[in-house]
Amino acid sequence: MPSQRDLRRRIGAVRNTRQITRAMQFVAASKLKRAQEADLAARPYDEIMDEVLADLAAVLDVEDHPLFARHDGGDRLLVVMTTDRGLCGPLNTNVVRTVLREVLDDPGRVSTVTAGRKGRDALRRARVPIVAHFAGFGDRPSFGDVIPLARLVTDDFLAGRYGQVDLIYPRFVSTLVQRPVVEPVLPIQPAADTQGIPGRQFIFEPDPATVLARLLPRYVATSIFQAVLETTASEMSSKMVAMKNATENAEELIDELTLSYNKVRQANITREMIEIASGSRTRA
Amino acid sequence: MPIRLEIVTPERLVYRDDVDGVQLPGSEGELGVLPRHAPLISTLGMGELRVRKGDLEDVFAVIGGFVQVRPDKVIVLAETADLASDIDLEKAHEARLDAERALEIGLVEGADLATARAALQAALVRMRIAERRQRREGARRRA
Numbered sequence: 001m002p003s004q005r006d007l008r009r010r011i012g013a014v015r016n017t018r019q020i021t022r023a024m025q026f027v028a029a030s031k032l033k034r035a036q037e038a039d040l041a042a043r044p045y046d047e048i049m050d051e052v053l054a055d056l057a058a059v060l061d062v063e064d065h066p067l068f069a070r071h072d073g074g075d076r077l078l079v080v081m082t083t084d085r086g087l088c089g090p091l092n093t094n095v096v097r098t099v100l101r102e103v104l105d106d107p108g109r110v111s112t113v114t115a116g117r118k119g120r121d122a123l124r125r126a127r128v129p130i131v132a133h134f135a136g137f138g139d140r141p142s143f144g145d146v147i148p149l150a151r152l153v154t155d156d157f158l159a160g161r162y163g164q165v166d167l168i169y170p171r172f173v174s175t176l177v178q179r180p181v182v183e184p185v186l187p188i189q190p191a192a193d194t195q196g197i198p199g200r201q202f203i204f205e206p207d208p209a210t211v212l213a214r215l216l217p218r219y220v221a222t223s224i225f226q227a228v229l230e231t232t233a234s235e236m237s238s239k240m241v242a243m244k245n246a247t248e249n250a251e252e253l254i255d256e257l258t259l260s261y262n263k264v265r266q267a268n269i270t271r272e273m274i275e276i277a278s279g280s281r282t283r284a
Numbered sequence: 285m286p287i288r289l290e291i292v293t294p295e296r297l298v299y300r301d302d303v304d305g306v307q308l309p310g311s312e313g314e315l316g317v318l319p320r321h322a323p324l325i326s327t328l329g330m331g332e333l334r335v336r337k338g339d340l341e342d343v344f345a346v347i348g349g350f351v352q353v354r355p356d357k358v359i360v361l362a363e364t365a366d367l368a369s370d371i372d373l374e375k376a377h378e379a380r381l382d383a384e385r386a387l388e389i390g391l392v393e394g395a396d397l398a399t400a401r402a403a404l405q406a407a408l409v410r411m412r413i414a415e416r417r418q419r420r421e422g423a424r425r426r427a
Contacts, residue, residue, distance in 0.1 A: 211325055
């Protein structure tokens with residue numbers, strides 16, 4: 001049976017842990033709020049971009065543009081988004097599992113670009129080829145941060161090194177649910193021109209081809225930026241839930257330890273009482 | 285009849301309001317948009333975006349991007365858009381010096397050269413707009 005002192009020490013240790021997990025829970029909660037706002041704030045740009053692209057696709061033969069061209073038989077590049085820090089539940093494991101499934105489906109023909117340290121570490125362990133790594137988007141990603149990544153992916157695609165580029169990232173469904181998704185970015189598939197005014201009615205300045213050339217690089221960066229924002233929101237919500245569970249577990253453990261501490265204390269008192277009683281009887 | 289103006293950047297919605305008219309820095313020259321304009325999609329250069337609403341005028345420094353004009357709505361997709369009064373003149377000045385230094389050293393080339401040039405131009409546009417605004421306000425105060 002553990003001594004009273006040991007138990008007291010353990011209770012103290014678990015209390016400290018609880019304090020830390022609770023602090024992390026609250027920090028994640030406030031960062032989640034900010035990440036969600038950033039995600040929502042970036043959506044209009046993404047949506048209007050889609051619309052303009054659909055308008056352009058209606059007047060131009062976009063299939064001619066190299067960013068729309070399917071190169072059949074080329075290798076596949078996966079852009080894997082995970083977090084830099086751990087302690088955020090099963091989030092990264094789920095993303096990595098999705099990646100490995102894609103790799104196994106088409107062995108030897110899939111390369112990855114990682115954004116986020118956790119994904120890089122896991123994929124390196126699994127011996128999946130990583131051609132580049134980007135880190136440090138931080139808790140508040142800015143559009144400028146993703147441009148190098150977008151440029152790399154676009155250049156490699158244009159150079160014909162890859163026939164297809166997909167994003168894999170944890171989509172923020174709700175605070176409790178983050179689901180890894182595979183989203184194609186290249187070749188670009190324009191949405192149907194159903195919203196707003198049909199593309200044919202627009203005047204394009206200077207001309208449709210120039211507008212398209214200016215739009216496309218940004219289009220890729222916007223898709224990637226949106227995924228980065230979703231990843232941040234997912235990270236924070238997953239961390240918040242994981243830390244909430246940890247705090248609750250610590251509380252349960254403290255209750256159990258306190259109970260056994262009291263039992264030991266009670267047993268010790270009883271024993272001492274018996275000793276005193278029997279001692280005084282012998283003397284009498 | 286007012287026209288709805290929305291200015292969005294990749295990071296946020298900067299402005300949304302019903303206005304009487306907009307002056308845009310189109311890549312092919314200044315572009316004035318009034319309600320019931322023909323549908324138009326144009327690339328934007330760098331410069332001043334002026335919003336007219338009644339007697340009031342708001343000025344934004346807009347850098348790159350696109351505009352989609354519909355008869356009832358103008359949507360500006362800008363790389364960055366800052367209200368003239370929000371521009372920090374000192375920061376813009378610093379950015380200008382940084383960009384000039386980068387170009388002087390001459391280490392940048394290719395795509396980076398284009399980026400550095402764009403940064404310099406962006407800083408200059410910001411400074412010009414912020415300075416003009418200060419002058420205008422000064423004149424008004426004296427009057």
